[in-house]
Amino acid sequence: MLNNQAPLDLVFQALADPTRRIMVERLSRGPAAVSELAKPLAMSLSAVMQHLQVLETSGLVRTEKVGRVRTCQIEPVALQTAEHWINERRSLWERRFDQLGDYLAAQDDDPDSK
Amino acid sequence: MLNNQAPLDLVFQALADPTRRIMVERLSRGPAAVSELAKPLAMSLSAVMQHLQVLETSGLVRTEKVGRVRTCQIEPVALQTAEHWINERRSLWERRFDQLGDYLAAQDDDPDSK
Numbered sequence: 255m256l257n258n259q260a261p262l263d264l265v266f267q268a269l270a271d272p273t274r275r276i277m278v279e280r281l282s283r284g285p286a287a288v289s290e291l292a293k294p295l296a297m298s299l300s301a302v303m304q305h306l307q308v309l310e311t312s313g314l315v316r317t318e319k320v321g322r323v324r325t326c327q328i329e330p331v332a333l334q335t336a337e338h339w340i341n342e343r344r345s346l347w348e349r350r351f352d353q354l355g356d357y358l359a360a361q362d363d364d365p366d367s368k
Numbered sequence: 369m370l371n372n373q374a375p376l377d378l379v380f381q382a383l384a385d386p387t388r389r390i391m392v393e394r395l396s397r398g399p400a401a402v403s404e405l406a407k408p409l410a411m412s413l414s415a416v417m418q419h420l421q422v423l424e425t426s427g428l429v430r431t432e433k434v435g436r437v438r439t440c441q442i443e444p445v446a447l448q449t450a451e452h453w454i455n456e457r458r459s460l461w462e463r464r465f466d467q468l469g470d471y472l473a474a475q476d477d478d479p480d481s482k
Contacts, residue, residue: 263384270380275453282460330461337454339389340447346396347444 261313265336268312273297274305278314278328285327288317375427379450382426387411388419392428392442399441402431 268274277291292302306326309315313332317324382388391405406416420440423429427446431438 262389263386266380266384269454270377270384272377275376278457279460282457282464284464328457328461330458333454333458333461337451337458340383340451340454343392343396343442344444344447344451346393347442347447350396350398 262339264312265314265332268308268314274309277305277309281315281326281328285325288324291326376453378426379428379446382422382428388423391423395429395440395442399439402438405440
């Protein structure tokens with residue numbers, strides 16, 4: 255079971271850093287060359303490349319080198335996997351609260367409870 | 369700006385571990401005592417407490433000690449913050465693809481492009 259969860263480990267780990275979230279945010283708006291991705295970030299190109307490596311390993315970003323330019327783009331499936339996981343937990347939690355609400359409403363209608 | 373993002377760092381970091389995700393999953397179904405939370409996990413109670421500490425620090429879980437029993441419950445706001453962040457990025461990405469689709473359809477209709 256833990257093996258199946260490894261991609262989620264990597265995706266959440268990748269998203270746990272503000273610089274990497276800025277990079278994902280930028281790439282959600284469209285592909286970008288590494289140099290463009292690095293421009294708003296106050297760090298060396300080598301540090302940017304390390305963050306990019308984490309994003310690639312997690313499956314959130316794909317890069318491709320054409321000539322001398324490496325272009326990066328988002329891989330939506332990884333982001334969807336993380337979103338789906340959180341969504342499912344929220345549904346569970348909301349369902350439980352709905353049930354609690356129904357129970358309390360039923361108690362309210364029950365003359366024995368008054 | 370980075371300070372505002374600290375909670376997201378902690379939430380994604382907390383979710384990057386399969387044991388902690390199992391704990392969040394369990395608590396999405398309702399509150400539980402620490403001993404109950406530990407039952408399906410093949411680890412010492414002290415290891416469970418460490419994971420619980422990470423979840424508490426991230427804001428995903430709240431615990432309360434009444435007498436000798438510590439009860440844990442989910443704090444949905446932290447989960448919603450993470451969900452919202454991913455959601456927004458997906459919307460950006462989908463909007464870009466819609467625009468690309470519109471552009472290609474317009475090119476298709478344009479007799480000059482044939």
